Amino acid sequence: MQATSSLRESLVTGGKTVRDVSEDISRQVEGKPTRLWWVAFSISLVLLMFGVYCLVTVLWEGIGVWGLNKTVGWAWDITNFVWWVGIGHAGTLISAILLLFRQKWRMSINRAAEAMTIFAVICAATFPLVHMGRLWLGLYWVLPLPNTWGSLWANFNSPLLWDVFAITTYFTVSLVFWYIGLIPDFAVIRDRAIRMGNKTRATIYNALSFGWDGAAKTWMRYESVALILAGLSTPLVLSVHTIVSFDFATSVVPGWHTTIFPPYFVAGAIFSGFAMVLTLLIVTRKVFKLEDYITIYHIELMNIIIIITGSIVGIAYITEFFIAWYGMVPAEYYAFYNRATGPYWWAYWSMMTCNVISPQLFWFKKLRTNIVATFVLSIIVNIGMWFERFVIIVTSIHRDYLPSSWSMFYPTMYDVGEYILTFGFFFTAFFLFAKFFPVINMAEVKSIIKSSSEKKH
Amino acid sequence: MSSTSENYLVGIFDDEDILLHGVDGIRDKGVKIHEVYTPFPVHGLDEALGYKRSRLPIAAFLFGMTGTILALTMQIWMLGFDWPMIIGGKNFVSLPPFIPVTFELTVLLSALGMVATFFIVSDMKPYKTPRSYDIRSTDDKHVMAINLASNKLSKEDISRILKDNGASEVNEKNF
Numbered sequence: 212m213q214a215t216s217s218l219r220e221s222l223v224t225g226g227k228t229v230r231d232v233s234e235d236i237s238r239q240v241e242g243k244p245t246r247l248w249w250v251a252f253s254i255s256l257v258l259l260m261f262g263v264y265c266l267v268t269v270l271w272e273g274i275g276v277w278g279l280n281k282t283v284g285w286a287w288d289i290t291n292f293v294w295w296v297g298i299g300h301a302g303t304l305i306s307a308i309l310l311l312f313r314q315k316w317r318m319s320i321n322r323a324a325e326a327m328t329i330f331a332v333i334c335a336a337t338f339p340l341v342h343m344g345r346l347w348l349g350l351y352w353v354l355p356l357p358n359t360w361g362s363l364w365a366n367f368n369s370p371l372l373w374d375v376f377a378i379t380t381y382f383t384v385s386l387v388f389w390y391i392g393l394i395p396d397f398a399v400i401r402d403r404a405i406r407m408g409n410k411t412r413a414t415i416y417n418a419l420s421f422g423w424d425g426a427a428k429t430w431m432r433y434e435s436v437a438l439i440l441a442g443l444s445t446p447l448v449l450s451v452h453t454i455v456s457f458d459f460a461t462s463v464v465p466g467w468h469t470t471i472f473p474p475y476f477v478a479g480a481i482f483s484g485f486a487m488v489l490t491l492l493i494v495t496r497k498v499f500k501l502e503d504y505i506t507i508y509h510i511e512l513m514n515i516i517i518i519i520t521g522s523i524v525g526i527a528y529i530t531e532f533f534i535a536w537y538g539m540v541p542a543e544y545y546a547f548y549n550r551a552t553g554p555y556w557w558a559y560w561s562m563m564t565c566n567v568i569s570p571q572l573f574w575f576k577k578l579r580t581n582i583v584a585t586f587v588l589s590i591i592v593n594i595g596m597w598f599e600r601f602v603i604i605v606t607s608i609h610r611d612y613l614p615s616s617w618s619m620f621y622p623t624m625y626d627v628g629e630y631i632l633t634f635g636f637f638f639t640a641f642f643l644f645a646k647f648f649p650v651i652n653m654a655e656v657k658s659i660i661k662s663s664s665e666k667k668h
Numbered sequence: 669m670s671s672t673s674e675n676y677l678v679g680i681f682d683d684e685d686i687l688l689h690g691v692d693g694i695r696d697k698g699v700k701i702h703e704v705y706t707p708f709p710v711h712g713l714d715e716a717l718g719y720k721r722s723r724l725p726i727a728a729f730l731f732g733m734t735g736t737i738l739a740l741t742m743q744i745w746m747l748g749f750d751w752p753m754i755i756g757g758k759n760f761v762s763l764p765p766f767i768p769v770t771f772e773l774t775v776l777l778s779a780l781g782m783v784a785t786f787f788i789v790s791d792m793k794p795y796k797t798p799r800s801y802d803i804r805s806t807d808d809k810h811v812m813a814i815n816l817a818s819n820k821l822s823k824e825d826i827s828r829i830l831k832d833n834g835a836s837e838v839n840e841k842n843f
Contacts, residue, residue: 229707229808355746364746368755373768380772384779391783394792395806399707402806421787422796425805427704429790431714435722436786443728443775454768657808658708661684 221665222316225503228664229657236649236656237400239499241407244646247498255638262632265625266341274344276625282618283609287626288338289458290600294483295335295633296378296455297476297596300448301484302328303385306392307444310437315663316512318655319504323495324488325389326648330640331487332382334633339374341629370457377454381447388440391433395654398423452480459603466546466607469534475527482520482566483596485513489589491641493582495650504651507580514579517592521570524599528567546607554619555606558598565595674815674843676702677826678801679835681810684710690833691716691812697829699821702813705805724782724789731781732774739773740766801841813841 227235244252269276279286302324309317343349351358353375355365365372397420404413423429456476459467489510496505535547550559569591573579578588610617644650681687687710694701701717747753748761758765787793805811812835814826821829827838 233707233807355742361751362746363753364751366753366755367743367747367769368758368765370768373772376769376772380776383776387779387783395708399806402800402803406803417797418794421792421794422798423792423806424798424800425705425707427706427710427713427717428719429792430706430709431719432722432724432786432790434709435724436782439725439728439782440779443779446771447775450768450771457768654708658710 220506220508222319222506222508222659222663223504223656224506224665226665227503227660229660232653232657232660233399233403235501235504236396236651236653237403239645240400240647240649241403241412245498248642248646251498252639252642255635255642257635258631259635259639262628262635265628266337266632269341269625269629270346274342276623278621278623278626280618280620282611282616283605283620285608286601286605286620287622287630288342290597290604291630291633292335292338293455293476293600293604294597295331295338297452297480297483297600298487298593299328299331299335299381299385299484300452300477300480301488302326302331303381303444303448304481304484305488306388307441307448310441311445315659316509318659319501319651320488320492320509320513321655322389322392322648322652323492323645323650325385325392326641326644326650327484327488327491328385329382329389330637330644331484332378332385333640334637336378336382337633337636338629339371370454370461373454374458377451381451384440384444384447388437388444391436391440392652392655393648394420394423395425395433396649396652398425399653400649449477452476459607464607464611465540465542466550466603468543469531471527471530471534475524475531478520478523478527479566479596479599482517482524482570483593485516485520486589486592486596489513489517489585490593493586493589495645499645499650501651504656507582510582510585511576511580514573514585517570517588518573518579521566521592525567528563542612545610549610550602550606553606553610555602555609558602559606562595562598562602565591566599569595674817676801676841676843677814677816677823677830678839678841679812679814679830680802680804680837680839681812681834682808682836683834684713684810686834687810687812688712688716690830690835693833694812694829699814699826699829700818702815702818705801705811705813707806707808707810710810724786727785728778728782731785732778734781735774735777736770738777739770743769799843802839 277286277288302321305317305324306321309321340346340349343352350356353365353372355367356362397416401413401416401420404410404416453473453476456472460469460472462468492505493510496502532547532551535543538544549555569588572584572588578584605620609619679690681690684706687704687706691701691704691713695716695718704713704717706713743766744761752760801813802809802811812830814830816823816826819826823840830838
């Protein structure tokens with residue numbers, strides 16, 4: 212009855228049984244955190260604290276402490292916002308789109324990837340929130356709330372407002388999807404706690420598991436819910452970065468006003484997201500000894516997605532340039548000429564090297580199955596994707612129609628500090644998640660043990 | 669917990685394929701199965717137990733439609749009728765710019781409404797303590813519960829049928 216295919220590699224190695232899955236994944240939730248965990252967690256907390264100091268200063272003094280000027284009115288804040296939202300996209304791709312395509316390899320990576328999505332979206336959201344300046348008044352600017360001016364409603368024609376709805380919906384639906392997946396696994400930890408006689412843990416995880424009992428009827432409904440959530444999340448995730456790209460594409464700034472933006476942004480988002488998933492998972496599998504569940508095969512498949520999306524992004528860059536030349540609009544032409552050869556040439560060429568050339572290295576099987584190479588390249592890709600957003604945003608506006616107002620952007624400590632804030636939050640949250648939540652979807656992995664686990668020799 | 673005692677016979681299955689065949693065999697013998705508790709979703713188990721397809725997709729659709737209608741009426745009423753504003757010389761009511769918000773609210777209400785319905789119909793809430801027929805049902809065992817009161821066969825007969833159909837253990841559990 213053991214169905215093993217010689218065409219596909221095993222998704223779980225080491226001859227694991229269903230029992231082993233509960234044991235291996237629950238262990239880190241039940242045990243005391245390791246020293247390595249404490250070190251990593253403390254560093255993240257320090258970053259977070261420094262970020263909070265910068266954030267408080269920005270809120271107290273106003274966003275004038277950022278390096279923005281009259282010409283460059285959008286810089287690091289929006290760059291970081293787009294970058295973080297993009298990172299989130301990989302989690303949804305893995306959990307929703309790969310579920311619809313029935314890709315079983317998503318099962319051991321979806322939990323961590325979805326957690327990453329949720330934390331990344333929170334990081335992203337801080338930038339537009341803080342950018343509003345007096346964010347306590349911001350509720351009236353972004354939500355259609357009755358007010359004393361008329362009511363003067365929010366402007367539904369603005370892509371910035373679409374963004375508000377897109378990001379909040381994306382965050383909420385991702386959170387719900389992630390939590391639904393966690394429920395049966397919380398029940399595993401609860402039942403283990405009952406057997407070990409740990410009453411406090413049993414009570415906490417029972418509340419978290421919503422009293423899950425694993426009845427066949429509940430499983431049937433649960434699978435139905437998961438499938439529909441995947442069906443809803445798929446167009447949702449595509450819409451989110453499309454709408455983010457509308458922030459630029461619907462304006463009439465040369466360099467922004469292009470119809471290629473939505474697909475190009477979505478591809479870039481998945482590209483950077485997978486790079487971040489790889490960075491996180493390579494560390495996680497090592498720290499929690501999950502090499503049998505997150506195998507080299509998983510890493511290779513993710514690297515293949517990086518080649519595909521990286522190539523799409525590369526073609527988009529070239530297309531933009533071609534159209535700028537072929538379209539013969541002087542302003543458009545200059546915007547792109549200035550990108551590649553102007554004062555920000557270094558940002559442009561960093562982006563080209565990191566995003567277009569480096570992922571092509573993964574055509575070599577040796578490199579895409581090598582942990583160290585993958586880890587280094589995943590970080591390079593994320594640096595490249597940050598530069599992509601910076602290049603699109605800053606180089607397009609730093610030289611506008613009036614040469615007398617041409618200017619450069621120099622970040623201050625507070626621009627950098629807020630970026631550090633999000634890193635601090637992201638890693639703090641991820642380490643807490645990795646300690647208290649099962650990092651691998653146990654129920655799903657158990658369901659493929661029979662068909663996809665490597666047999667003991 | 670209720671004061672009246674309920675007696676259950678609990679069959680333990682080690683393997684999902686044995687369980688699936690077992691369910692068919694046990695139901696053929698006329699034994700009424702109360703419920704089966706599994707550590708992971710077993711495909712085909714719902715059909716073997718004779719459950720009808722879940723109607724949650726319908727709930728999702730209805731909630732989604734509510735979102736669509738709510739979003740469209742909100743935007744058209746606010747910008748078209750309650751306080752029309754000239755923004756870039758565009759029409760007060762024009763459908764294309766309303767599509768993104770309409771789509772997002774459709775997805776949001778559909779997802780939240782469906783999940784809330786799922787929690788309600790499955791009676792799931794944070795302060796609920798589930799009945800455990802065998803604690804190993806979340807680990808690696810498939811647990812079949814049979815209510816003796818709703819079966820005409822004797823305890824010994826059911827126990828034998830369970831064993832014949834692949835149960836590795838048969839226990840008694842009273843609530």
